[in-house]
Amino acid sequence: MNRRLYFIWGIVAMGLLLGSCGSIPSAKKMNEVVTYLASDELKGRDTGSEGIEKAGEFLENELEAYGVKPFFDSFRDTLSNTSTLAYNIVGVIEGSDPNLKEEYILIGAHFDHIGIVPPKDGDEIANGANDNASGTSTVLELARYFGRQNAPKRSLIFAFFSAEEKGLLGSKHLATGLKDSGVNLYAMLNFEMTGVPMQGKDYLLYLTGYEKSNLAAVANAYGGEGLVGFLPKAGEFNLFQRSDNYAFWEVYGVPSHTFSSFDFENYNYYHQPGDEASRMDYEHLSKVVSRMIPVIEGIANGGSEEIKLN
Template sequence: MKKLIILLVAISMFSCKAKQESQQFQAVENSTITANEVKETVAFLASDDQMGRGTGSEGIDVSATYIEKKLQAFGIKPYYETYRDPFKVQEMDAYNVVGFLEGNDPKLKNEIIIIGAHYDHIGTKAKMVEGDSIANGANDNAAGTSSVLAMARYFGAKKTNKRSLMFVLFSAEEMGLLGSKHLANRLKVENANLYTVVNMEMIGVPFKDRDYVAFVTGYGKSNMAEKINDYVGSKFLGESEIAKQYNLFKASDNYPFYEVFKMPSHTISSCDLSNYDFYHHVHDEIEQLDYEHMANLINQLIPGIENMSNTATQEIILNNE
């Protein structure tokens, strides 16, 4: 009887291990980002339940918990003791969510690439539009958040990165880039060895009249766009004259890192306010976005990030302007 019990336990353990290995294999095999995957994230974050994810609100707390659970499921560890990097906004508690995937090269793993997006939005509007006061923030920036989580899933499964990857979801961007300012200064004090920052913002709608998929803010400040295009083998990234006119380089969470670290730090976006009518509007809703476009954009970007993380020398550098 005792031998039978031992045999059954052994079979059970083997079965569990085989199931776990099968799930890990499937996670690696199913590495292509899908429209349904990004839509699931946007649908949660931009639902009416989250009430526009205003800083200090219950909706942003619920959103942060959702992001933490996703990172944990993807095998992305907290960078600090927990995923939350706390700071104060006036009297309100705010927190970035910061995950970390160590690189697999003994030397290059000391260099960190930040892949980020802000997950907060503006909450509710004082003036109702057609009976609606919730600024859901689907494109701005549940869309960008979904791309960071999708890339976290990909790299968490593949583990092909020689440099370390830090996945950051910033808060209080809408209040003046406060989350990224806080983290940039904290990482500077901690002597973090940052390689570059790739920030994702408003990727929910495509351009109709461009020869590129997305643009890079501050295009000429470094060779990032040129290098990513080389890495992916196409003109994936370009320069938006409209973004240049509005100085969008200084308008998102890439900018504090550029200021503090004096290094290449850019935002990638497919919306420069010319191709979307609902910026900071209650109609920035889930159904307005093109999820096939989003999935295609992320799938095209991933080889760029992968190559960026694996080059033997530092190839992403500032330009002399």
């Protein structure tokens, strides 16, 4: 099946879902997810805190409800490189093809944040709505979609990383563990700060490490032109090495990139108490998911590995 047919199939499948099991993606559902994860109750989801424990339990329950299986004995992947108890949440949908199911596509986002910070305007909780409850809700909504479909040919890992804010520790732990276990990773797609749209751009998301592989071209072929573009500031600020994609690039040497819509001009609350759920654009978030679904379906069902390093 060619890329155009995958794109059309994705749109048709979305329409069928509207009538069968509720809209996917759902701006309402993503609002609920971000609102909980970025609530004061979770106190900024600092690694090792009671708040991130509650966030982890929430993610486990959601994945189980969607039919996603634990990748390990449970959804929890306890980190070996932190001073406090911390864990990633990792689920899997096993591929349907007898051979291609041994190739994995990892779809990830970090669910931790920085917790309590010096007060600003009387607020000391860095709620982390855009950073990165938005990316977490994106990956969770993708898991909800794929958990309700027939499995694609390749296997999909859905990973939510802890301790990203401590130095990408969760993704480093998982990348090393998967590699040591002999897991054949095809590509890593990471989502970071996707909650607010860019202004004045002719693309929905930018890709860190844009020039390192052909992923942008493949994504635009499956998801439609204008899905992924090049942001010069991503290179200026070395964003490729500043999110969880980088650990998989280092350990595996396969295409590993982050999708984002934070361009340093469209959101003023990075690592501040003002990073609240009410500031997110949930129609934008649902659009990100709807455009990414045919991309993931395309690369998960393609007969050959079409994402290649440049």
